[in-house]
Amino acid sequence: MxxxxxxxxxxxxxxxxxxxxxxxVADRLGVHKSTALRLLRTLHEHGLVYRQxxxxxxxxxxLFALAQEAMENLDVREIAHPHLIRLNEICGHTVHLxxxxxxxxxxxxxxxxRYPVRMYSRIGRPxxxxxAAVAKLLLADLPGPERHAVAExxxxxxxxxxxxxxxxxxxxxLATVREQGWATDLGGHEExxxxxxxxxxxxxxxxxxxxxxxAPNVVVTADELLTLLPLVRRTADAISGEYSGRTPVPxxxxxxx
Amino acid sequence: MxxxxxxxxxxxxxxxxxxxxxxxVADRLGVHKSTALRLLRTLHEHGLVYRQxxxxxxxxxxLFALAQEAMENLDVREIAHPHLIRLNEICGHTVHLxxxxxxxxxxxxxxxxRYPVRMYSRIGRPxxxxxAAVAKLLLADLPGPERHAVAExxxxxxxxxxxxxxxxxxxxxLATVREQGWATDLGGHEExxxxxxxxxxxxxxxxxxxxxxxAPNVVVTADELLTLLPLVRRTADAISGEYSGRTPVPxxxxxxx
DNA sequence: CAGCGGTGTTGCATATAATGCAACACTCAT
DNA sequence: ATGAGTGTTGCATTATATGCAACACCGCTG
Numbered sequence: 001m002x003x004x005x006x007x008x009x010x011x012x013x014x015x016x017x018x019x020x021x022x023x024x025v026a027d028r029l030g031v032h033k034s035t036a037l038r039l040l041r042t043l044h045e046h047g048l049v050y051r052q053x054x055x056x057x058x059x060x061x062x063l064f065a066l067a068q069e070a071m072e073n074l075d076v077r078e079i080a081h082p083h084l085i086r087l088n089e090i091c092g093h094t095v096h097l098x099x100x101x102x103x104x105x106x107x108x109x110x111x112x113x114r115y116p117v118r119m120y121s122r123i124g125r126p127x128x129x130x131x132a133a134v135a136k137l138l139l140a141d142l143p144g145p146e147r148h149a150v151a152e153x154x155x156x157x158x159x160x161x162x163x164x165x166x167x168x169x170x171x172x173x174l175a176t177v178r179e180q181g182w183a184t185d186l187g188g189h190e191e192x193x194x195x196x197x198x199x200x201x202x203x204x205x206x207x208x209x210x211x212x213x214x215a216p217n218v219v220v221t222a223d224e225l226l227t228l229l230p231l232v233r234r235t236a237d238a239i240s241g242e243y244s245g246r247t248p249v250p251x252x253x254x255x256x257x
Numbered sequence: 258m259x260x261x262x263x264x265x266x267x268x269x270x271x272x273x274x275x276x277x278x279x280x281x282v283a284d285r286l287g288v289h290k291s292t293a294l295r296l297l298r299t300l301h302e303h304g305l306v307y308r309q310x311x312x313x314x315x316x317x318x319x320l321f322a323l324a325q326e327a328m329e330n331l332d333v334r335e336i337a338h339p340h341l342i343r344l345n346e347i348c349g350h351t352v353h354l355x356x357x358x359x360x361x362x363x364x365x366x367x368x369x370x371r372y373p374v375r376m377y378s379r380i381g382r383p384x385x386x387x388x389a390a391v392a393k394l395l396l397a398d399l400p401g402p403e404r405h406a407v408a409e410x411x412x413x414x415x416x417x418x419x420x421x422x423x424x425x426x427x428x429x430x431l432a433t434v435r436e437q438g439w440a441t442d443l444g445g446h447e448e449x450x451x452x453x454x455x456x457x458x459x460x461x462x463x464x465x466x467x468x469x470x471x472a473p474n475v476v477v478t479a480d481e482l483l484t485l486l487p488l489v490r491r492t493a494d495a496i497s498g499e500y501s502g503r504t505p506v507p508x509x510x511x512x513x514x
Numbered sequence: 515c516a517g518c519g520g521t522g523t524t525g526c527a528t529a530t531a532a533t534g535c536a537a538c539a540c541t542c543a544t
Numbered sequence: 545a546t547g548a549g550t551g552t553t554g555c556a557t558t559a560t561a562t563g564c565a566a567c568a569c570c571g572c573t574g
Contacts, residue, residue, distance in 0.1 A: 001298040003560070004532065006260040009303040016326035022551060032534050037552070041258040046266040050358055059327035061358040067324035069273035070316035101307055101318045126322065185570080260531065261561060279522060289563050295521070313523080 007031060008039040012059065015049065021058040074099070076200065076209045077108050080239045084111045084211065087235045091228055093215040096195075098127055099208070100138035103150055105129050108209075130156050130164045131188035133197035134210035141199065141207035142179040147174065162188045182225070182233060184211075192217040194225050198236035203244035211236055265290065265296045269316065272306065276313040331356070331468045333457065334365050337496045338438035341368045341468065344492045348485055350472040353452075357385055357463070360388050360407055365466075387413050387421045388445035390454035391467035397435040398456065398464035406429065419444045439490060440467075441483070449474040450480050455493035460501035468493055 007029055014020065014028050026194035040057055043049040049060030071077065077097065084095045088111040105127040129135045139147060141203035151167045151174070164170045177183040185195040197212035213232055215225055264286055271285055271407045274417035283293035290410045297314055300306035304319030314354065328334065334354065341352045345368040354366035362384040396404060408424045408431070434440040442452040470489055472482055 001295045002261060004261045005265040005299040012323055016323050018330055035533060038258045044263040061363055062359050063324045063327055064363060066269055066273055066322045070320055073275055073315060157467055182293055290561060
């Protein structure tokens with residue numbers, strides 16, 4: 001809608017691929033170098049872009065801070081977190097929390113007592129949308145037309161032999177999930193990893209988030225993992241209750257501080 | 258430099274404070290509603306802004322993905338990570354990695370075997386710059402004028418009785434740190450928490466990052482923590498060596514995959 | 515059910531603000 | 545030294561963002 005801003009914002013994903021110099025940015029944008037320079041300068045002033053010692057540009061620090069604050073504004077996450085912790089303490093497995101937004105499903109929280117390493121590497125990352133148990137729940141709740149539209153547009157990478165092969169199979173799976181109110185991923189993403197997931201609903205019954213428990217075959221079999229289903233559902237329901245129960249005052253005294 | 262982009266980007270920190278509706282955004286920007294609308298639309302198309310069900314805008318999902326990718330492009334982080342893990346396995350305490358950028362210090366990695374909870378809540382977060390051990394190391398290495406300028410501009414919140422009170426004390430501390438090549442924070446941020454930190458240097462000797470080990474008093478006393486200093490320094494030196502040793506081929510076959 | 519404030523949205527004329535150009539600075543290699 | 549490569553600046557030109565005013569769309573309330 002606004003050409004200048006559009007161009008400026010296009011620089012961000014470009015730099016996400018790796019640092020680039022002025023010429024490269026100008027080329028990729030299809031604009032004159034001086035134009036690219038001014039856009040980069042503006043991004044720089046806002047801290048979204050950083051100029052490293054070799055003069056090349058890369059994404060800046062402010063981006064982290066923004067993503068951070070954005071994350072902390074998600075009230076589902078805040079409410080869910082202690083529940084995820086507790087679930088993790090009980091079963092010991094990895095616990096995920098995910099939301100749907102504009103065609104993407106992404107993890108917004110994770111607790112993993114066994115492998116604390118690289119925890120951050122998944123939070124904020126798009127989920128393997130065609131196979132992840134949480135994704136199935138979130139997509140299954142979309143209104144029919146949107147659900148079909150999304151399903152058609154997706155890629156269906158064959159991570160394993162049990163990955164969802166295409167739109168038809170996916171929609172069938174979504175129908176099942178919608179029906180039963182929970183979902184699984186049995187080796188569909190990584191051969192040896194299984195997940196069970198349950199939906200978190202708002203006051204109007206719509207699915208606002210989904211949570212899952214994941215564990216590798218070597219720790220528990222799929223069948224054993226499934227015995228956790230009631231626990232997972234109970235946890236999800238508890239979060240749902242708390243989430244839809246009372247909307248905490250949306251006007252914190254942030255400004256007066 | 259570019260007014261339109263400047264305004265558009267000003268929306269982001271505004272939304273970071275919390276969701277806002279069109280009127281509010283327009284007011285805060287000092288522009289007409291229609292202008293704000295078009296800017297928001299552009300941000301929306303790029304996924305930086307999301308329109309929630311009540312029509313209000315908040316920061317969008319793409320922001321996470323961008324921050325994520327930006328983080329993974331930091332080669333110091335990549336090189337350091339296994340070392341941090343190893344250090345954590347040996348001593349069991351929280352290990353941080355931080356960098357300096359344009360007046361801010363921020364954590365870019367963390368390993369904590371004891372308290373996996375809310376791990377992400379710190380990564381990407383600005384550090385308590387006047388007291389954190391890593392911040393001291395990073396600032397101590399700045400060229401004199403910049404160091405003084407930054408020190409003057411900072412706020413000096415009194416987290417505890419031992420927090421750095423002001424610019425003069427801070428600059429003195431930085432001189433000491435610069436001299437000795439390592440730094441501590443003994444209860445300066447949180448009464449019961451101590452840290453020891455060491456610098457990671459590039460080939461030219463400049464400090465490119467800093468790492469620290471933190472532990473609460475209840476686990477080890479400050480004196481006990483200090484006995485880890487040689488280990489921390491050795492780890493930091495190992496990372497420095499690897500970092501400045503060879504610059505790994507900067508053209509990964511990302512595109513061909 | 516009609517009327518009304520609030521909020522979001524569109525088309526359009528105006529003028530501002532972004533653009534590309536060309537000339538200039540700078541760094542680094544040879 | 546000399547030249548190629550890259551980044552930077554001032555300026556005229558025109559495209560582009562802007563504000564306006566009118567309209568559409570709620571949810572309220574009388």
